Amino acid sequence: MHELSIAQTIVDRASTVSAQNSGARVTKIGLRIGAISGVEPDALRFGLEALTKDSPFEGVTVDIELCKRKQRCASCAHEFEPEGFHSACPMCQSNESTCVAGNELDVTYFELEDSPCA
Amino acid sequence: MRVNVEEKVLSENDKLAQTLRERFRKHKVFCVNLISAPGSGKTALLERTLEALPKSAKVALLTGDLQTENDAKRLAKAGFPVKQITTGDTCHLDAKMVIKALADWDLDAVDILFVENVGNLVCPTSYDLGEHAKIVLLSVTEGEDKPLKYPSIFAAAEVCVINKVDLLPYVPFNLKQAIANARHVHPGIDVIETSCTRVQGLEAWLAWIESRRQAAMQD
Numbered sequence: 189m190h191e192l193s194i195a196q197t198i199v200d201r202a203s204t205v206s207a208q209n210s211g212a213r214v215t216k217i218g219l220r221i222g223a224i225s226g227v228e229p230d231a232l233r234f235g236l237e238a239l240t241k242d243s244p245f246e247g248v249t250v251d252i253e254l255c256k257r258k259q260r261c262a263s264c265a266h267e268f269e270p271e272g273f274h275s276a277c278p279m280c281q282s283n284e285s286t287c288v289a290g291n292e293l294d295v296t297y298f299e300l301e302d303s304p305c306a
Numbered sequence: 307m308r309v310n311v312e313e314k315v316l317s318e319n320d321k322l323a324q325t326l327r328e329r330f331r332k333h334k335v336f337c338v339n340l341i342s343a344p345g346s347g348k349t350a351l352l353e354r355t356l357e358a359l360p361k362s363a364k365v366a367l368l369t370g371d372l373q374t375e376n377d378a379k380r381l382a383k384a385g386f387p388v389k390q391i392t393t394g395d396t397c398h399l400d401a402k403m404v405i406k407a408l409a410d411w412d413l414d415a416v417d418i419l420f421v422e423n424v425g426n427l428v429c430p431t432s433y434d435l436g437e438h439a440k441i442v443l444l445s446v447t448e449g450e451d452k453p454l455k456y457p458s459i460f461a462a463a464e465v466c467v468i469n470k471v472d473l474l475p476y477v478p479f480n481l482k483q484a485i486a487n488a489r490h491v492h493p494g495i496d497v498i499e500t501s502c503t504r505v506q507g508l509e510a511w512l513a514w515i516e517s518r519r520q521a522a523m524q525d
Contacts, residue, residue, distance in 0.1 A: 190432060209307070212307070224458050227432070273454065293432070295314075296311060
């Protein structure tokens, strides 16, 4: 359950952004989560919900963009989405490949409530 | 109003891990991060490792658990510097905890730093500690499909230590299938078979550490 400590990191980041914008309320958090990031999106949502309860962030919308794993073959440079965790290249069968996508665990954006006097 | 951020959630940890990596490079410390489920034998492997090393070896250890100093007490018997990191409720070590634990250590007196992570096959994978290599342990009492069930750590580790092989005659564990599963997830992963009660396979383990250390020192 490291999703809870990850959720805390995101909430801390949201607080900083809110403070930098005259305390404007954060209404939406944009995240990008890769298939092999080791993070379970539902558990992260639950963690964010639990941590923001009775706080200025309560009810914040969480927008998660899921990313598939992508490998690039070291022999023929073919990029492919491996089936499950098997990472052999479907073009040349080489077992040597590097991960080019799927590790993401990013905060992409925050949406803030417009200040009434803006 | 939208504020674009586009940064890694764990960017703070990654930054701290980078400072650790630079410190390790500066002081010529080779650091490995041992990860497994609870009870696979991380502490036992380290105990046998320390017993096999000459007393003059410049080795130090950090060991993580939620509570107790038990592992540090076990490891301290060999006479090398050991520090316990108790994480409270946290299921993994992070770079900040390692920095804090190393604060009063002279890293020039260390050639190899073993970090024994909290027993957990999932979360420690996400936290870079500035190590040169992650090492995953799997014991034969756990089931040969573990690499398929917990692929992230097997994809990230450079070597898989299959421990408790002395129990193979007594448990329904298919060793060949376990190795095939680990290589299915990570074709290039090294595999070392060990028993820490019968002291088996330790030469291969020590040889791996030494050759990987030499490679790290040339980077």
